[in-house]
Amino acid sequence: MTGRRPQKVRFARPPRDAAPGDAPTPGADLPYGEVRPAPLPPRLRDLGLSARTKPGVRGFPGVDDAQALLAQTMRKDRVSGDVLDLTAMGGLLASLPGVTLRAAEGSAAALTVLEAAGLDPWPAAPGDPAPWNERARTVALVLAGDRGNAYALSQVAWAHACTPPGGTLYLAGDRDKGFDRYVRAAGAAFGTGEVVARDGGMRVARLVRRPGPTPPVPDPEGYEAYGVRVVGRPGVFSAARPDKATALLLGTLGEPDWSGREALDLGCGAGLIGAWAARRGAAVTLVDGDLQSVRSSRDTLAASGITGEVLHSDVDAALPPERTFDVILTNPPFHVGRGVVLDVAREFIAAAARRLRPGGTLFLVANEPLPYEAALRALGEVRELARADGFKVLAATRAG
Numbered sequence: 001m002t003g004r005r006p007q008k009v010r011f012a013r014p015p016r017d018a019a020p021g022d023a024p025t026p027g028a029d030l031p032y033g034e035v036r037p038a039p040l041p042p043r044l045r046d047l048g049l050s051a052r053t054k055p056g057v058r059g060f061p062g063v064d065d066a067q068a069l070l071a072q073t074m075r076k077d078r079v080s081g082d083v084l085d086l087t088a089m090g091g092l093l094a095s096l097p098g099v100t101l102r103a104a105e106g107s108a109a110a111l112t113v114l115e116a117a118g119l120d121p122w123p124a125a126p127g128d129p130a131p132w133n134e135r136a137r138t139v140a141l142v143l144a145g146d147r148g149n150a151y152a153l154s155q156v157a158w159a160h161a162c163t164p165p166g167g168t169l170y171l172a173g174d175r176d177k178g179f180d181r182y183v184r185a186a187g188a189a190f191g192t193g194e195v196v197a198r199d200g201g202m203r204v205a206r207l208v209r210r211p212g213p214t215p216p217v218p219d220p221e222g223y224e225a226y227g228v229r230v231v232g233r234p235g236v237f238s239a240a241r242p243d244k245a246t247a248l249l250l251g252t253l254g255e256p257d258w259s260g261r262e263a264l265d266l267g268c269g270a271g272l273i274g275a276w277a278a279r280r281g282a283a284v285t286l287v288d289g290d291l292q293s294v295r296s297s298r299d300t301l302a303a304s305g306i307t308g309e310v311l312h313s314d315v316d317a318a319l320p321p322e323r324t325f326d327v328i329l330t331n332p333p334f335h336v337g338r339g340v341v342l343d344v345a346r347e348f349i350a351a352a353a354r355r356l357r358p359g360g361t362l363f364l365v366a367n368e369p370l371p372y373e374a375a376l377r378a379l380g381e382v383r384e385l386a387r388a389d390g391f392k393v394l395a396a397t398r399a400g
């Protein structure tokens, strides 16, 4: 065992503005896949706004703080008509009076919510050309500064490309996640703009587009490891090098011969784990809830000359019900925004229980303090294969 340090893990806060005496979050006990109303801060409820949500949607169980300020600002500006929302999440902006929302999203979980709301969402990632002939004159976007500089800059470039000359962009974000820097980049491209709302660390800027070129989208990063060429598009987890936990998982598994086995990479990111399993003989399926990650994984398989299926999926929702595997591998997500949210990771384990064939094994790597063992025991006997550098590798084999 090397360099073990106790880790601090901060669990997600309750939604801002929730008072101590407030009723418990509605729907907290609902099944993972169920769409439910999002509890809103009183200042949004008072404006007559509403949104839906489910686990896996940014801001869950409430709404994202920056999107909340964005909605409040657009309401104050009496924005109406067609609005292109490039980060629609649970569809909050659709509840602005007089607004017809064109909802773009890259999160499979959010797409489920938007579909349930009848919004006919557009599954999209930064750089995609909008599918409508006529461009909306108002565009809205929440910067995901937590996904890194390259992703936020590709969001700015995308927003610019989607806003017609003379049109308005509402850009929201978090001061502590580089908002000022990204607004400067947006201001240089748009020609004009100012910060029009502040609430705590949240900010909203309004920019009007003057004619001029759209800034370039940053190039993908990537690396070679384990005989695989990984292509990491902007914003994809561990785009430039293997994650330490993932490396521990693969190092622990060594060189298995998985010829004739079917393997699932659950939450594939740039696709390293799935591609690694394919190199060891497995027929591989990779799934991720984030469209940018799905594309990255497809690029990785293509660049490595590997055949495999890559699906955009909220956990295993896109797989046919009868689809099962001999091996499931995962480094599950536990961050959505600032805190630790385990609903998605727990659903990864539940999905493994549904998808493993008898005798099949789930291999999972996690930060040491994360309490996955109890959930894993529902699958079968749990073994700890390794513990190092603050991570642990667990295996659970389905009885049978």
Ligand SMILES: C[S@@+](CC[C@H](N)C(=O)[O-])C[C@H]1O[C@@H](n2cnc3c(N)ncnc32)[C@H](O)[C@@H]1O
Residues within 6 Å of the ligand: 056, 109, 237, 238, 243, 246, 266, 267, 268, 269, 270, 271, 272, 273, 287, 288, 289, 290, 293, 313, 314, 315, 316, 330, 331, 332, 333, 334, 344
């Ligand atoms: C810790 S990263 C691991 C990525 C990759 N397997 C690796 O090891 O580098 C977790 C991945 O889970 C994905 N994810 C998050 N929520 C998800 C969901 N609801 N359904 C499927 N994948 C999800 C994230 O997009 C991210 O790529």
